[in-house]
Amino acid sequence: MYSKLFSVTMAAAFCCSISQIKAQTNVADDFKPSPLNQPGQEYPQVNSQGYARFKIKAPQADSVKVSLGLGGRGGTRLIKGTDGYFTGTTEGPMDEGFHYYHLTVDGGTFNDPGTLNYYGSTRWESGIEIPARDQDFYALKNVPHGNVQQILFPSASTGTSRRAYVYTPPGYEKEKSKKYPVLYLQHGWGEDETAWSNQGRANLIMDNLIAEGKTKPFIIVMTYGMTNEVKFGGLRNFKVDNFQTVLTDELIPYVDANFRTVADRAHRAMGGLSMGGMETHAITLNKPDTFGYYALLSGGLYTPEETAGKAKPMLIFMSCGSRERPDGVKTAATNLKNAGYNAVSYVSENTGHEFQTWRRSLHELAPMLFTK
Amino acid sequence: MYSKLFSVTMAAAFCCSISQIKAQTNVADDFKPSPLNQPGQEYPQVNSQGYARFKIKAPQADSVKVSLGLGGRGGTRLIKGTDGYFTGTTEGPMDEGFHYYHLTVDGGTFNDPGTLNYYGSTRWESGIEIPARDQDFYALKNVPHGNVQQILFPSASTGTSRRAYVYTPPGYEKEKSKKYPVLYLQHGWGEDETAWSNQGRANLIMDNLIAEGKTKPFIIVMTYGMTNEVKFGGLRNFKVDNFQTVLTDELIPYVDANFRTVADRAHRAMGGLSMGGMETHAITLNKPDTFGYYALLSGGLYTPEETAGKAKPMLIFMSCGSRERPDGVKTAATNLKNAGYNAVSYVSENTGHEFQTWRRSLHELAPMLFTK
Numbered sequence: 244m245y246s247k248l249f250s251v252t253m254a255a256a257f258c259c260s261i262s263q264i265k266a267q268t269n270v271a272d273d274f275k276p277s278p279l280n281q282p283g284q285e286y287p288q289v290n291s292q293g294y295a296r297f298k299i300k301a302p303q304a305d306s307v308k309v310s311l312g313l314g315g316r317g318g319t320r321l322i323k324g325t326d327g328y329f330t331g332t333t334e335g336p337m338d339e340g341f342h343y344y345h346l347t348v349d350g351g352t353f354n355d356p357g358t359l360n361y362y363g364s365t366r367w368e369s370g371i372e373i374p375a376r377d378q379d380f381y382a383l384k385n386v387p388h389g390n391v392q393q394i395l396f397p398s399a400s401t402g403t404s405r406r407a408y409v410y411t412p413p414g415y416e417k418e419k420s421k422k423y424p425v426l427y428l429q430h431g432w433g434e435d436e437t438a439w440s441n442q443g444r445a446n447l448i449m450d451n452l453i454a455e456g457k458t459k460p461f462i463i464v465m466t467y468g469m470t471n472e473v474k475f476g477g478l479r480n481f482k483v484d485n486f487q488t489v490l491t492d493e494l495i496p497y498v499d500a501n502f503r504t505v506a507d508r509a510h511r512a513m514g515g516l517s518m519g520g521m522e523t524h525a526i527t528l529n530k531p532d533t534f535g536y537y538a539l540l541s542g543g544l545y546t547p548e549e550t551a552g553k554a555k556p557m558l559i560f561m562s563c564g565s566r567e568r569p570d571g572v573k574t575a576a577t578n579l580k581n582a583g584y585n586a587v588s589y590v591s592e593n594t595g596h597e598f599q600t601w602r603r604s605l606h607e608l609a610p611m612l613f614t615k
Numbered sequence: 616m617y618s619k620l621f622s623v624t625m626a627a628a629f630c631c632s633i634s635q636i637k638a639q640t641n642v643a644d645d646f647k648p649s650p651l652n653q654p655g656q657e658y659p660q661v662n663s664q665g666y667a668r669f670k671i672k673a674p675q676a677d678s679v680k681v682s683l684g685l686g687g688r689g690g691t692r693l694i695k696g697t698d699g700y701f702t703g704t705t706e707g708p709m710d711e712g713f714h715y716y717h718l719t720v721d722g723g724t725f726n727d728p729g730t731l732n733y734y735g736s737t738r739w740e741s742g743i744e745i746p747a748r749d750q751d752f753y754a755l756k757n758v759p760h761g762n763v764q765q766i767l768f769p770s771a772s773t774g775t776s777r778r779a780y781v782y783t784p785p786g787y788e789k790e791k792s793k794k795y796p797v798l799y800l801q802h803g804w805g806e807d808e809t810a811w812s813n814q815g816r817a818n819l820i821m822d823n824l825i826a827e828g829k830t831k832p833f834i835i836v837m838t839y840g841m842t843n844e845v846k847f848g849g850l851r852n853f854k855v856d857n858f859q860t861v862l863t864d865e866l867i868p869y870v871d872a873n874f875r876t877v878a879d880r881a882h883r884a885m886g887g888l889s890m891g892g893m894e895t896h897a898i899t900l901n902k903p904d905t906f907g908y909y910a911l912l913s914g915g916l917y918t919p920e921e922t923a924g925k926a927k928p929m930l931i932f933m934s935c936g937s938r939e940r941p942d943g944v945k946t947a948a949t950n951l952k953n954a955g956y957n958a959v960s961y962v963s964e965n966t967g968h969e970f971q972t973w974r975r976s977l978h979e980l981a982p983m984l985f986t987k
Contacts (some may be wrong), residue, residue: 281739301720304721305721349675354725356738366728367653367732383775385776388767390781416874446765471654471655500789501788
C-alpha cells in the first residue's frame with residue numbers, strides 16, 4: 244500500500260510547478276480532519292498523500308491565505324464560495340508530521356479557528372498533523388503512561404518563579420525508592436517549554452519505548468530556554484550565560500531536591516533542537532562535569548577540538564532531517580569517532596527542520612542514554 | 616484608593632446607556648497590557664477601572680467586532696484607522712477577573728492574536744484578565760509551589776486513555792510517607808480539564824493558602840466531565856452515568872493506586888462549577904459513600920430531602936456570584952443547617968457566572984475541606 248501511495252505522492256510533487264488545477268487531479272479523495280483539530284471541528288483536513296485542505300468562514304472578507312504550502316511558494320490562497328466559506332488545498336503534499344501555520348485574513352494575522360494552537364515563532368500558532376507512516380511510535384496507546392507535570396521553581400537570577408515541565412516515567416509514583424536519570428531537553432527559537440510534549444509528544448514516545456523495553460525509564464525536564472528574550476541578531480550575538488545560570492544553578496538543584504534523581508553526570512543528559520541544540524552545545528562544553536550525554540537535534544555539531552581535554556561524554560548524538568545537512572552530522576560523528584568518542588549520527592528521511600525530525604531523533608536517542 | 620476607583624467605576628457604569636463618546640470621557644488613561652497577553656504583545660489592554668481596549672491589524676477588512684462588552688449589548692465594535700488597525704474600548708468597565716472573548720472579522724470567528732487562549736464554549740477562546748482588587752490570593756508569589764501534572768489513565772468504559780490534571784501540594788515529593796486527601800474538581804459546560812488551572816489558577820490559590828497556613832495540603836484532580844459530548848438539549852436531558860463511571864470506577868481507583876492518597880470518603884471531596892456542579896450534585900447523591908465533602912460553585916443546590924437517609928456529608932458548600940441568585944444559595948444553606956447539616960454558602964461580590972466567582976469560591980472552600 245505504501246508504495247502505491249508513494250508513487251502518487253511523487254507524481255503530484257513533480258507536477259507542482261504547473262497549474263494548481265492540473266496538479267490537483269492527482270489528489271486522493273480521502274480527506275479526514277487533522278488529528279490536531281479542536282473537538283468537533285471538521286477542518287482543516289489531510290489526505291493520505293499529505294495534502295492539506297482548509298475551510299474558513301469569513302463571509303464579508305475579500306482574502307484568506309494560509310501560510311502553509313510548498314516551501315517558498317508563499318502558502319495557499321483560499322477561494323471564496325457563495326456560502327461565505329473560503330476553501331483551498333495545498334498545491335502539493337506536505338512533509339509528514341507536525342506543521343505550524345496561520346491565516347492572513349484581509350491583511351491581518353489570525354489562527355485557524357478549527358485547530359489547536361502550539362507555541363512557535365514566538366506566538367501561539369495553528370497546528371496541523373500530516374499522519375506519518377511511522378506515527379505508531381508516538382501514538383497514544385493502551386500502555387502504562389508516565390505523567391507530565393508543570394513545576395514552578397524559584398529563580399533568584401531572574402527574580403521570579405520559572406516554569407518547567409517534568410516527564411516522570413510510568414511507575415515513578417509506585418516504585419518509591421527507585422532513582423532515575425534525567426534528560427534536560429530544550430525547545431527551539433520561537434518556542435517554549437510546552438513544545439516538546441505538545442508538538443513533540445515526548446511523553447508518548449517515552450511511554451511507548453518503555454512499554455517495549457527499548458529504553459531505560461528516565462525523567463525528562465523541559466524549561467524555557469529564554470531564546471526569545473535575547474536580542475537575537477543572528478547566532479553570533481547569542482549569549483548563553485543567563486540561561487546557563489537558570490539551568491545549572493537553579494533548575495538542576497531544584498529537580499535533584501524534589502525528584503528522585505541520580506544526581507551525577509553519568510545520569511544527566513542535555514539535548515535540544517535547533518536553538519536548543521546551540522544551547523546544549525555551549526552549556527555542555529562550559530559544564531562538562533554536569534552532563535554525561537550530549538544531543539544536538541538539528542542544532543549544530545561538536546568537533547574533537549572542542550571536547551578535547553574535558554571530562555569525556557559517554558555519548559554525543561547529532562541528528563537532522565534529510566532536507567537539512569545530513570552530511571554535516573555524519574562527518575562530525577565520523578571525526579569524533581576517529582578521535583575516540585562514542586558519537587552517533589541520525590538522519591530523518593524526507594523531513595526538514597521540523598518536529599517530525601525531532602520526534603524521530605528523540606526516539607533514536609532515548610535507547611542510547613544512560614547505558615554506560 | 617479603592618473607594619476612589621469605585622466611585623469612578625460606578626459613575627461610568629451608570630452612563631452606559633448614553634453615547635459611547637460621552638461615557639468614555641470618564642475613562643482613566645492608565646491602560647496596560649492584559650496579564651494574559653502572549654509574550655511581547657501590547658494589546659489587548661485594561662485600565663484601573665476595568666475597561667478593556669483592543670487593537671487588531673486587518674488592513675483590508677471592513678469590520679472587526681469583539682464579543683466582549685457590557686452584558687447584552689452585543690460586544691464592542693472596533694473602528695478602523697488609516698494605519699490598518701482596528702481599535703476600540705469597551706463601553707463600560709468589565710467585572711474583575713477572567714473573561715473569554717473572540718473577534719468577528721468580516722463575519723468570521725477568530726481569536727485575538729494578542730492573547731493566550733483558554734478552552735470555553737467548546738472552543739479555545741481568547742482570554743483577558745481585569746486585575747481584581749483581591750488578585751493577591753491567586754498571584755504567582757515567591758512561596759513553595761505545588762506541581763500540576765497531566766496523567767493519562769486507562770478507561771475501559773470509553774475505550775481509551777483519558778487525561779486528567781493532578782495538583783500535588785508543595786512538599787509532596789519530599790514527604791515520601793505522607794498521604795493526602797483529594798478534591799475532585801470539575802469544570803463547566805464548554806470547558807475541559809485545563810480550565811481550573813489555566814483560567815481558575817487553582818494551583819496558585821492552593822500554594823498561597825498553604826503558604827499562609829490557611830488550608831491543609833491536599834491533592835486536586837481535574838478531568839474532562841464529558842459535558843460537551845452529551846446531546847445537551849437543556850439540563851433536563853443531561854445524563855451523568857457515563858461520566859460517573861469514568862470518575863468513580865476508573866479515575867478514582869487510578870489516583871488512589873498512583874498517588875499517596877487517603878482513600879476513604881472522609882478524605883475525598885467533589886466539587887464543580889456550573890455544569891460541573893450539576894455533575895457533583897448527581898454523583899455525590901448517587902455515591903454518598905465515595906465522597907465526604909460536596910461543593911457546588913454556581914452549580915445548583917442541595918435540599919435536605921435529597922440528602923436524607925444517606926451517609927451524611929461532612930460539608931455542603933454552595934456559592935455563586937452576587938449577579939446570579941445569591942438568595943438561592945443562602946436559603947439552601949439555611950434549610951440544610953436547620954436539618955442538621957454542616958452547610959455553608961458564599962457569595963462573590965460584584966461578579967456573575969464567571970471565573971472570578973469560582974476562584975474566590977475555591978479560596979473560601981479549601982480551608983473548610985478535610986477538617987472533620
